[in-house]
Amino acid sequence: MAVQKLPLAKALNESLRKALETDPKVLIMGEDVGKLGGVFRITDGLQKDFGEDRVIDTPLAESGIVGSAIGLALRGYRPVVEIQFDGFVFPAYDQIVTQLAKMHARALGKIKLPVVIRIPYGGGIGAVEHHSESPEALFAHVAGLKVVSPSTASDAYWMLQQAIQSDDPVIFFEPKRRYWDKGEVDTEAIPGPLHKARVTQAGTDVTLAAYGPMVKVCVEAAAAAAEEGKSVEVVDLRSMSPIDFDTIQTSVEKTGRLVVVHEAPVFYGSGAEIAARITERCFYHLEAPVLRVGGFHAPYPPARLEEEYLPGLDRVLDAVDRSLAY
Amino acid sequence: MAVQKLPLAKALNESLRKALETDPKVLIMGEDVGKLGGVFRITDGLQKDFGEDRVIDTPLAESGIVGSAIGLALRGYRPVVEIQFDGFVFPAYDQIVTQLAKMHARALGKIKLPVVIRIPYGGGIGAVEHHSESPEALFAHVAGLKVVSPSTASDAYWMLQQAIQSDDPVIFFEPKRRYWDKGEVDTEAIPGPLHKARVTQAGTDVTLAAYGPMVKVCVEAAAAAAEEGKSVEVVDLRSMSPIDFDTIQTSVEKTGRLVVVHEAPVFYGSGAEIAARITERCFYHLEAPVLRVGGFHAPYPPARLEEEYLPGLDRVLDAVDRSLAY
Amino acid sequence: MTVESTAARKPRRSSKRVSAAKKPQNPEPQLVQLLTPEGERVQHPDYDIDLSAEELRGLYRDMVLTRRFDAEATALQRQGELGLWASLLGQEAAQIGSGRALRDDDYVFPTYREHGVAWCRGVDPTNLLGMFRGVNHGGWDPTTNNFHLYTIVIGSQTLHATGYAMGVAKDGADSAVIAYFGDGASSQGDVAESFTFSAVYNAPVVFFCQNNQWAISEPTERQTRVPLYQRAQGYGFPGIRVDGNDVLACLAVTRSALERARRGEGPTLVEAFTYRMGAHTTSDDPTRYRHDEDRAAWEAKDPIQRLRTYLENEGHADAEFFTVLDEESDVLAKRVREAVRAMPDPDDMAMFDHVYADGHALVDEERAQFAAYQASFAEEGN
Amino acid sequence: MTVESTAARKPRRSSKRVSAAKKPQNPEPQLVQLLTPEGERVQHPDYDIDLSAEELRGLYRDMVLTRRFDAEATALQRQGELGLWASLLGQEAAQIGSGRALRDDDYVFPTYREHGVAWCRGVDPTNLLGMFRGVNHGGWDPTTNNFHLYTIVIGSQTLHATGYAMGVAKDGADSAVIAYFGDGASSQGDVAESFTFSAVYNAPVVFFCQNNQWAISEPTERQTRVPLYQRAQGYGFPGIRVDGNDVLACLAVTRSALERARRGEGPTLVEAFTYRMGAHTTSDDPTRYRHDEDRAAWEAKDPIQRLRTYLENEGHADAEFFTVLDEESDVLAKRVREAVRAMPDPDDMAMFDHVYADGHALVDEERAQFAAYQASFAEEGN
Ligand SMILES: Cc1ncc(C[n+]2csc(CCOP(=O)(O)OP(=O)(O)O)c2C)c(N)n1
Ligand SMILES: Cc1ncc(C[n+]2csc(CCOP(=O)(O)OP(=O)(O)O)c2C)c(N)n1
Ligand SMILES: [Mg+2]
Numbered sequence A, B: 001m002a003v004q005k006l007p008l009a010k011a012l013n014e015s016l017r018k019a020l021e022t023d024p025k026v027l028i029m030g031e032d033v034g035k036l037g038g039v040f041r042i043t044d045g046l047q048k049d050f051g052e053d054r055v056i057d058t059p060l061a062e063s064g065i066v067g068s069a070i071g072l073a074l075r076g077y078r079p080v081v082e083i084q085f086d087g088f089v090f091p092a093y094d095q096i097v098t099q100l101a102k103m104h105a106r107a108l109g110k111i112k113l114p115v116v117i118r119i120p121y122g123g124g125i126g127a128v129e130h131h132s133e134s135p136e137a138l139f140a141h142v143a144g145l146k147v148v149s150p151s152t153a154s155d156a157y158w159m160l161q162q163a164i165q166s167d168d169p170v171i172f173f174e175p176k177r178r179y180w181d182k183g184e185v186d187t188e189a190i191p192g193p194l195h196k197a198r199v200t201q202a203g204t205d206v207t208l209a210a211y212g213p214m215v216k217v218c219v220e221a222a223a224a225a226a227e228e229g230k231s232v233e234v235v236d237l238r239s240m241s242p243i244d245f246d247t248i249q250t251s252v253e254k255t256g257r258l259v260v261v262h263e264a265p266v267f268y269g270s271g272a273e274i275a276a277r278i279t280e281r282c283f284y285h286l287e288a289p290v291l292r293v294g295g296f297h298a299p300y301p302p303a304r305l306e307e308e309y310l311p312g313l314d315r316v317l318d319a320v321d322r323s324l325a326y
Numbered sequence C, D: 001m002t003v004e005s006t007a008a009r010k011p012r013r014s015s016k017r018v019s020a021a022k023k024p025q026n027p028e029p030q031l032v033q034l035l036t037p038e039g040e041r042v043q044h045p046d047y048d049i050d051l052s053a054e055e056l057r058g059l060y061r062d063m064v065l066t067r068r069f070d071a072e073a074t075a076l077q078r079q080g081e082l083g084l085w086a087s088l089l090g091q092e093a094a095q096i097g098s099g100r101a102l103r104d105d106d107y108v109f110p111t112y113r114e115h116g117v118a119w120c121r122g123v124d125p126t127n128l129l130g131m132f133r134g135v136n137h138g139g140w141d142p143t144t145n146n147f148h149l150y151t152i153v154i155g156s157q158t159l160h161a162t163g164y165a166m167g168v169a170k171d172g173a174d175s176a177v178i179a180y181f182g183d184g185a186s187s188q189g190d191v192a193e194s195f196t197f198s199a200v201y202n203a204p205v206v207f208f209c210q211n212n213q214w215a216i217s218e219p220t221e222r223q224t225r226v227p228l229y230q231r232a233q234g235y236g237f238p239g240i241r242v243d244g245n246d247v248l249a250c251l252a253v254t255r256s257a258l259e260r261a262r263r264g265e266g267p268t269l270v271e272a273f274t275y276r277m278g279a280h281t282t283s284d285d286p287t288r289y290r291h292d293e294d295r296a297a298w299e300a301k302d303p304i305q306r307l308r309t310y311l312e313n314e315g316h317a318d319a320e321f322f323t324v325l326d327e328e329s330d331v332l333a334k335r336v337r338e339a340v341r342a343m344p345d346p347d348d349m350a351m352f353d354h355v356y357a358d359g360h361a362l363v364d365e366e367r368a369q370f371a372a373y374q375a376s377f378a379e380e381g382n
């Protein structure tokens, strides 16, 4: 049966399975991805079925994981790397930024780097330090990388397929607190382009733009706003590099108002890029400045504070109201 | 004599010398900072005068340099770390982001991390790959770090003093192509606050905001524009985290137009943050969207292309014209 | 330079106040052992130790109370009072042995599992629980007990320890520094760099690797194909493997390494060979990746039981001692339980505190905005 | 496992077509040497090599042409044709010896100084100059000659080599991979991680460290307090130090390490002990940090001179050979000079090319905007 209702985590698992089945060059690498199936079980059962040669438990060294994945890619493999948590990608940052991102250009296109780096990201799961961060802007700023994040099970399935098929390095941010959210996945669908945004919810008064874990919050905010008679359009960006500005622009030309929502700190975050560019594109359409709702300029707080830290329904609605008040 | 005309590089050298003299806890660490005096000679003569115990040639390992500097800071020292070139800071990125930036907060303020990381940055010197990058946004996004960049010899001298005196980690970006530019340094002046922007040049039609190496270009652009009868105000931001939005706002409330200029890629760069926030603050004052002039979304190109890549006089003037055309 | 030659330089204390070792019977010559799993005292040519009955009881008490505290924390996690717990079960000897080798002026850089070392440093155990409850990222002042905050990013703290030790040497102090890390951590580049830096600067640091044979689900073979203590030699300093379930050997070997550091002879790597008896953390499910038999085999090597046997056999502790200790354990457990339950949630505004020491305009602005936003609900009567 | 025991397993070839070694006279037993600085053939118990006169002349020719190319590049930098040059002067034997040990199907990961290895791989020398002239970041197709692009960030390429070697093993191929790096690079965490990964996965990779005793201004003592070849042992694979100015020894030792890799026995670390005769790069001023005497002492160990002495003494090369080679050098130098001068600047738009393989909307947008912007000047007649 092609259409199944799956938790987002399971959709990723199925997507990896499909990739391993389809292309013998696809490899899974990471810490605990083998017997354990990863701390979030995204690779559950894959080593059992595809062997240790294709689903590889690595030494505990993220630079080594990404650096050796680059070498494997140069040899013709397509490694899909798992970083255990957002906060642990930084030991690999040098390899990602100076090597993975730049090697294709360095070689004037003669070699390709089809490496996917999967990173469970974001907060809301009550974890300890370094387990709840949203570092996407730190990758999106870097030319040579593509950065995406699904918000639904179906997107998780298909976007991961597309990321693996891409000949470019893709940083694939997985909204970890949505891993258990179920959604319909049609494994025989023909997916749209990887980097295209989607209007999740049509509206006329304000546009909410979000990606990954915050899409759900925005959809809920739209519903709540609707009760108060406000018509909110929600755009699921899906890709943070490139950003599908056309879709946002079309929406903003209609609504005249934009609020960008993400968990990452607002300061130098993706909301800044979107605000700057959309303001340039829609200068005469905007009735209010683009507002941003996101994390504060502070380390991700201890779990007992994360509810306050994370942009929730109320903070989104507050921004909608502020936007409408202009 | 308190007032001297010094190249920016020499001002930094004098500043380090003063810090070593004043505070026995100040240490200089980095690759080749000893006998060689650093590849740019910023630490010239310091090891000779202060000994190997205070001016420390380190093993070739940036994570080790920053990580051990953190340990030294915990022991009560004030390490001033030199990263040889912008593109070589990434092996240290993990220590900077997950440890240096967060340790003070992690300890609920019980420990302090007075570490300065000096990074010669930016292009224009005809160098090979990794020697011309502008990664400031990748640090400014991270809470716990302060990020500054001087544009003149005087600021180089004083801002480095202040960075060393600060109890917070400071990423100190040095505009390497301005190292040889001379300026007056008054070593007995009373400097203004480290994170305050300065209006370098008053004007009424458009505001140009820049920092580090691009300030000079903006001043030249203002002069060129003046010949065409356009009055351009130039704001030297000096600090990328925090950003002195008040000074920019005051300027923009006057001019109604803002162009932000930096070498770093525009996409997710500091111009985005400034555009977003100033648009929010000055929504009813802006006659044109905030425009950004900066690097393209591409790896820093080979030297023979850098003149095209770098925002020069013409591109800044073009943006001024485009802004005025609204 | 081999470990043996170095250790041999150490002046040997010949007077044995407590029973001397019976007969050498070390199954693995590379492994320093002073107390067998059966509770028998054995000798080692390079390491010996000379403890009073009181000191021995002290080590036993430390291990028992640490284990009890650890068990209580695991229980508190199950009860929902903690979000997570990383148990040290099985590693008590490695931690108490090394922890008790330290002087007050020495400085400790732990991972996230060194509850036994924290105990030795005098850190109130309840303070360790704050981060696992989610009320802070580290609930003690590292400078009070010279015990740094727990470091979660694997291996990072080995460089902090190295830098700190460089500072100790600069100060001309004869303190030493100890950095804890795991077998998994040994693969991190930072750990290798800390070996390089400490060797090059001859820093007074002891690298104490608790090889509990697992890094979450990965056995040590995923990190190395030779014993980890051998890693040090290629960096130019001694490495030594000690029975990590033998508190006496851990104490002796760590003490010797610390003395070496104090003498200005630089770093030492100690590999404490032990076993993680529990799950990696309370979130982990070890049944997915390892067999019960292994665990059973290691139960026979329990660090507490072997010292108890020895204490009893030698008459160094009477029944009352054990009874009193049981009571003391109960008191500790109760105190911890109550303290955790009483631990208040932090104030909402706390997240803006201590981001910077000298302040930051944006933090001030966001704090004010958030306060106003929060207040708006209060006004609305929300 | 020691190097010696491993090497001993290698089948020894006993027939010596060329003169056998006269007498063993290795001053440093750890250092594998087959040709003394005085040009005398010596024997080593574990490594030998058996080359025809033609092969010997070939090695000599490679070294001479490499040196001449290198000198020409330095001159071109002085003339302003290159922005920078990193000379290999003094390291010809290490590079030609190791480079000639490779098979076509082997894969090479160089630093930025492996011009001699590039020569062995058949990369056109002029292609190496593009990045130093500033017209590209790497001017050759790595897959044509199995010679990766120069890597500037120190140590990174050792991990790429390891991953590549893991791929070779997965493919069931018997190719090997070689990763070059310097003494300075040995301190980078990435290099340590590549040792760990290659050991754990038993990857067919040879780590070839040219210890030229300097990392810009820092002597090797800033990186390690023991010889670097010893580093390998703690990771569970052999390390061996070879006279880096002895092309025969470098060839023999590298060949043996490559064979070991092919046999599925995993990585080897080769430390070629040599000396950087020139500045770090043309931007460097070594007079600030090192003495001329050192350099003079190493001049006596020149890799080219010693092979020439040997060739002449043994009658393996006549005067004509040297004359022809001189002419060939001149031709090469001239060709390089002309090629560099003719090297066109890249098109302005080239900076937007190859940022991505599959394209990126923003790059397309910026390319179009920039083209329009450029065109606006053309229109204005600027
Ligand atoms: C850089 C980094 N990567 C991954 C993790 C996730 N992680 C936490 S503990 C652990 C295993 C550590 O194993 P080991 O070093 O042996 O210590 P042990 O837990 O056995 O005490 C991993 C992979 C982390 N904390 N930091
Ligand atoms: C990560 C990084 N840090 C610093 C540099 C600057 N740098 C270029 S070469 C060099 C010295 C390298 O020494 P070594 O590894 O011995 O190689 P050699 O130049 O002697 O061949 C340094 C510090 C760099 N390229 N990369
Ligand atoms: Mg472990």
Ligand SMILES: [Mg+2]
Pocket: D182, D183, D184, D210, D211, D212, D213, D214, D215, D216
């Ligand atoms: Mg070198």
